[in-house]
Amino acid sequence: MAMVSEIPAGSGLQRLVQPLGEEVALDSVPVEGDVPSWLEGTLVRNGPAHFGPARHLFDGLAMLHKFAFTDGRVSYANRFLRTRAYQSLREDGRIGYREFASDPCRRLTAPIASLFRQVFTDNANVNVVRIGAQLAALTETPLPIAFDPDTLETLGVAYDPPGRWVRSPTAHPHFDSAGAMITMQVHFGPRSSYRVYRQTANGFHLLAKVPVREPAYMHSFTLTERHVILTEIPFTVRPLDLAAARRPFIENYRWRPDRPTRFIVLDRHTGRERGRWDAEPVFCFHHVNAYDEPDGAITIDLCAYPDPALIDTLYLHTLAAGRTPIPTGRLRRYRLEPGGRTTERSPVDVPFEWPRTNYAVANARPYRYAYGAGAKDASNGEPITTITKLDLHEGEPTHWADGSSFTGEPVFVPRPGADAEDDGAVLAIVFDPARDGSFLLILDACDLSELARVQAPHRMPFGFHGDYFPGTP
Numbered sequence: 001m002a003m004v005s006e007i008p009a010g011s012g013l014q015r016l017v018q019p020l021g022e023e024v025a026l027d028s029v030p031v032e033g034d035v036p037s038w039l040e041g042t043l044v045r046n047g048p049a050h051f052g053p054a055r056h057l058f059d060g061l062a063m064l065h066k067f068a069f070t071d072g073r074v075s076y077a078n079r080f081l082r083t084r085a086y087q088s089l090r091e092d093g094r095i096g097y098r099e100f101a102s103d104p105c106r107r108l109t110a111p112i113a114s115l116f117r118q119v120f121t122d123n124a125n126v127n128v129v130r131i132g133a134q135l136a137a138l139t140e141t142p143l144p145i146a147f148d149p150d151t152l153e154t155l156g157v158a159y160d161p162p163g164r165w166v167r168s169p170t171a172h173p174h175f176d177s178a179g180a181m182i183t184m185q186v187h188f189g190p191r192s193s194y195r196v197y198r199q200t201a202n203g204f205h206l207l208a209k210v211p212v213r214e215p216a217y218m219h220s221f222t223l224t225e226r227h228v229i230l231t232e233i234p235f236t237v238r239p240l241d242l243a244a245a246r247r248p249f250i251e252n253y254r255w256r257p258d259r260p261t262r263f264i265v266l267d268r269h270t271g272r273e274r275g276r277w278d279a280e281p282v283f284c285f286h287h288v289n290a291y292d293e294p295d296g297a298i299t300i301d302l303c304a305y306p307d308p309a310l311i312d313t314l315y316l317h318t319l320a321a322g323r324t325p326i327p328t329g330r331l332r333r334y335r336l337e338p339g340g341r342t343t344e345r346s347p348v349d350v351p352f353e354w355p356r357t358n359y360a361v362a363n364a365r366p367y368r369y370a371y372g373a374g375a376k377d378a379s380n381g382e383p384i385t386t387i388t389k390l391d392l393h394e395g396e397p398t399h400w401a402d403g404s405s406f407t408g409e410p411v412f413v414p415r416p417g418a419d420a421e422d423d424g425a426v427l428a429i430v431f432d433p434a435r436d437g438s439f440l441l442i443l444d445a446c447d448l449s450e451l452a453r454v455q456a457p458h459r460m461p462f463g464f465h466g467d468y469f470p471g472t473p
Contacts, residue, residue: 002414014322016431016462017057020049022137024457025077025151033452035072035442036425038416041470042149043067043427043440044128045408046137047463049080052089055248056101057462061086062125062137062145064152065429065460067440074440074454079152081137081145082381084206085123097121100140101315103248121156131181134158135469138171140219142185149469159199171465172220172286175365182223182268184230186215188239192251196228196266208271210264213447214238217253217308222287223364224298227274228297229290231300234259234281235308246277252396255308257281265298277336279344283308288331288355291366301370301392302354304332319465326382329353331390348390351375351383354409358421358469360428363412364438368393369422371410371445381425384408387428387441389448400441400448406431411469412445423444425470429460 048060062081067074078087088096095102095190099121124137136144136158146158150407173183181199186192192215196208208228214236222229233446234256242252260278267274290303310327318324328351335343351374357367374388376399387400387410408429415424440454 014252017319020461022458023079029074029076030455031074031452035069035452041069041071041468043468045463045466046125046128048125048214049461053095055315059099059102061089062123066152077152082154083122083145085121085328098249101248101250128467130469137458140168140171142167142169170220174223184221186218188242192239194230208266219285220287222290224290224292225364226268226292228268229300230264231284232262232264233284235283277342279334279342286355288370289357289362289367298336300334302332303329303355305329326383347392348395348397352388356410358412358414361421371412371426373407398448400443404433408463409465411468
């Protein structure tokens, strides 16, 4: 069995994909500096921590990491999600479900209808959200996994999203002012479509359905106060290929640079399509924000790549070789003007990914600041060496960096009672190769000055997303 532990323990990103088997629950971990007294809540991070025969970084078994803050003290715990995928890989040594880029063998002679009704993986290793009264881990299959916020114990499937055929939901839903979740799914089948739902305590309500012949890969989407915007990048799949091919999910997609990137704008309240705007072809995982302009235009910010090469560089054998530079994203701003014209520019031209904002204040509205993982110079192929704050009014970046350390997604936490958009703290996991260990970095969100470091008891593998939950989750 090819294990990630066989990857050379070299420098850089290679050591971030070493597996972690240890699970701990510590009432207190060392703190250097001063944790803000108002920081009273829990940060939960999600990401892969065991790979076995998996082929891609995105296919590792989900592990949750929890940092809880009380009166300046910090506790820590980590735990694998106990899912069917976990049982198959850890106990049987095999991949039992179709993952992003790893796949068990399927029979080509199976009826097409049954192939479209595949058994989804429950390896929810991408994100964590609060849905009603519970916390859930998400990935791009329709099996969100609920977990106990105190013990991180797996509780089972949180809810079953609607749909009969193969569905690829976003792991980045949005939430409106009433707390309802707005999410989108790509539905594959004889009649494929993009679908937008609003989930309340009464269940899912279909807001919009957009038919499509060759669906695009959609990791995220964005909102304004009046619109839902689906970004249809030219990285598409034929549904029949997806059903019948003996290739993993993402390897059925094809990059089509002769096609545009297309913004499909839907009315957020009625679901009616308001129009489509085209732009130059780009690849995108994450949106930053969007908002309506007074003149009727729509501004959209996203992290753009020239093509989907990033996916290829994250295969485990490629990471193990350590010779392929990791592509870097850049913030790209699009203005969808009345009449169908699209303009685009880069407000700040620095490497930038895993974008976060002051969500409660800025999301779907005009905003000034965005935070992400980046680099001052990504020419060495290691693009996540800084925490970067973008001032989109002044066009200037601010960086935090610490030698050769590698940074994760920064989570913005507003200070209670704050008026300024950037009044708060930024929380990010950092890997320090010099000590082969990880720590939670706490920065002042205004100027990225360092406030504290919370030492983790072990090296935390490369993670994806997480969130902060005030008080007791």
